[in-house]
Amino acid sequence: MTISPGVSFSVHAQDGTARTGALELGRGVVRTPAFMPVGTAGTVKAMYVDQVRDLGADIILGNTYHLMLRPGAERVAALGGLHAFSRWQGPILTDSGGFQVMSLSGLRKLDRDGVTFRSHIDGSSHRLTPERSVEIQTLLDSDIIMQLDECVRLPSTRVDIERAMRLSLDWAERSKRAFGSQPGKAIFGIVQGGDVPDLRIASASGLADMDFPGYAIGGLAVGEPQDVMLRMIETVEPFLPKARPRYLMGVGTPDDIVESVARGIDMFDCVMPTRAGRHGLAFSRFGKINLKNARHAQDHRPLDEASSCPAARDYSRAYLHHLTRANEILGMMLLTWVNLAYYQDLMAGLRAAIAAGRFADFRAETREAWAKGDIPAL
Template sequence: MTGRFAFEIDSGDGDARSGRIFTARGVVRTPAFMPVGTAATVKAMFPQDVRDAGADIVLGNVYHLMLRPGAERIASLGGLHEFMRWPGPILTDSGGFQVMSLSKLRKLDERGVAFQSHIDGSKHLLTPERSMEIQALLGSDIQMQLDECVPLPCTDAEAERAMRLSLRWAERSRKSFAEAPGRAIFGIVQGGAVKPLRIESAKALSSMDFHGLAIGGLAVGEPQDVMIDMIRTVMPHLPEHKPHYLMGVGTPDDIVEAVMRGVDMFDCVMPTRAGRHGLAYTRFGKVNLMNARHADDRAPLDPQSSCAAARDYSRAYLHHLFKAREILGMMLLTQVNIAYYQELMAGLREAIAMRRLADFVAEIKEGWARGLEASV
C-alpha cells in the first residue's frame, strides 16, 4: 500500500459538502453510503456487484469477525481485503455496539467490556487497545475508537457516564492506533440526547488529532427530529476539514436530512436487511413485494433504473420468489436496494456540485410522496 489518508472538499451547498477521502486502497467519494459487510460479506451480494453498484467502501464488524473466524486467522490469510475479495477501502467499527446489544452476558468497567459470545458462550475481553489491535490485524483502512453506546431514551446521568467513559477510551484508542500510510482512526461523539454533553464530547475529540469524527448513539430508537437536533448541535464543533460520519443511519430520508447538515459518511444494515425480507427501496419510495397486490403485476420496480434487478424483472416474479422462499429473491432485492442507495448518493454529490441541492431534495421527496399515494 502507498499513499496517505486525506480529505478534500470539492464543492459546497449550504452546510452540505461533496468531496473525496483518499486512502491507500482508493478514493471514497462523499457523501458516501457504506454497505455493511458484517461477517466479511455484504449479505446476498458478490463483492464485484457491490462495486458495480457504485460503492467505494464497505464496513466490517469487529465483534463478529473476532468471534468467527478470528482476527489472527484473517491476518494469517492475508487480511480482510484479501479474505473477502474486496480491493477497495474498508472501515471497521470497534465492536462496542454489538457487545452491548448481542452478547449473552457482559460486564463493563474502566478496562473495557468482558462478555460472553452469543455464538458459543466463550469469554472475551474487549478493551480499547484490543479493539485497535483487532482492526490492525484485519488491515482496515479506517478504524473506529471503542466507545459505549447507550440506547435512547436514557437518563442524563447515564448519558454523561457513557460519554465520559467513551472519551477516556478515545484517548487510549488514539494512543494504541498503529500509524501506517493511508490508514486512519476516527473518534466517536457521544452524549445521548443531551446537548451540552454532545458539545463537550465533540470539543474534546476534536482536540485529540483523530483523522475524522463520527456521531454515534443515534438511530437507536429516537425520533428523526431528535437525531437532526443532535446533528445540528454537534456540527459547529467538529473540524470542517475532516470527514463527518453519522453511524448506523439509515433511511433514505434520514441520509438526505443529514447530508444537508454537513454529514459525509453513512452506514446501515437497512438496505440489505430489507432486501432479504421483500422490501425494496426505489425512487418511488418503499415497495413491499410480499404484498398480494403485486402477484399479477408485469411492471418492473423501475423501468428507468440502471440496476438490472429493478429494471428487468417483473414485480409479479419478485413477489413469487419471496412467496416461494427462493434465495434469488433476496439476492435481487438486495441488489436493488444497494443500487438505489448508491444512486441516491451520486445524485446528492452531483446536486451539491451544481449548487442545486434544495431542488434535488424537493424532487426526490416528491417522488417518494407520489409512490406512497399510489400504494394506498
C-alpha cells in the same frame, strides 16, 4: 489536506451546509457523501463483491465483534487480511465492536478498562479494551479504524449518558494512542452524549482537541425520533473540524441520509437496504415497495424500467412477488441488489446536486417522490 500519513480529505463543493468531496486512503478514494454497504461478517449479505463494486460503492464496512468471534482476527490476518479474504480490494471501515458488545446486556460486564463478554455463538468469554479493539482492526487490515466507545440506548438518564460519554472520551484517547501511525489508514473518534446537547458538545470538543483524522457521530438511530437525531447533528456540527470527514453511524433511511447531508454529514452505513431486501421490501425512486403485497401478483411491470440495475429493470413485480412469497433465495438476492443500487444512485445524485449548486431542489424532488409513494398496480 492531509489528515493522517498517506490520507487526505478535501471538500470540492459546498451548497449550504451540504458538501461533496473526497477521502483519499491508501487503497483508494471514497467520494463523499458516501454510503457504505455493511459487510458484517466479511460479506455484504446476498451480494457478490463484484456487484457491490459495480454499483458504485467505494468503501464497505466490516464488524469487529462478529469477525473476532468467527473466524477470528488472527486467522483473517494469517490469510492475508480482510481484503484478500473477501476479495474486496477497496477501502474497508471496521466498527469497534462496541455497539454489539453493549447490546449483550446480560452477557457483558463493563469496567473502566474495557468490557468482558460472552459470545452469543458459543458462550465463550472474551475481553475487549480500546487497545485490543484497535489490535483486532489492525489484524483485519482495516483502512478506517473506529475507537472503542460505549453506546447507550435512548431514552436513558443524564447520569448514564454522561458516564458513557466520559468513558468514551477516555477510550478515544487510548484508542488513538494504540493506533499510532499507520500510513494510508485513519482512526476516527466517536461523538457520544445521547440526546443531551451540552454532553454532545463536550464530547465533540474533547475529541476535536485530540485531533482525530475523522469524526463519527454515534449513539443515534437507537430508538430516538428523527427530529431528535437531526437536532443532535445540528448541535454537534459546529464543533467538529470542517476539514475532517464526518460519519453518522448506523443511519439510515433515504430521508435520514438526505436530511443529514443537509446538515454536513459525509459518510453513512446501515443494514437497512440489505435487511429490507431479505424481507421483501424494495427501495426505489417511487418510495418503498412491499413485494409481499398481493397487488403485485399479476403486475408484469418491473420495479423501475429506467433503473440502471438489472434487478430493478428486467424482472417483473409479479416474479419478485412470487420469489418473496415462496421465500426463494433469489428473491432476497435480487431485492438486495435493487436496494443497494438505489442507495448508491441516491449518493451519486446528492454529490452531483451539491456540485451543481442545486441541492435544495434535489432534496425537495426526492422527498416529493417518496411522499407520493409507489405507482398503483395495473
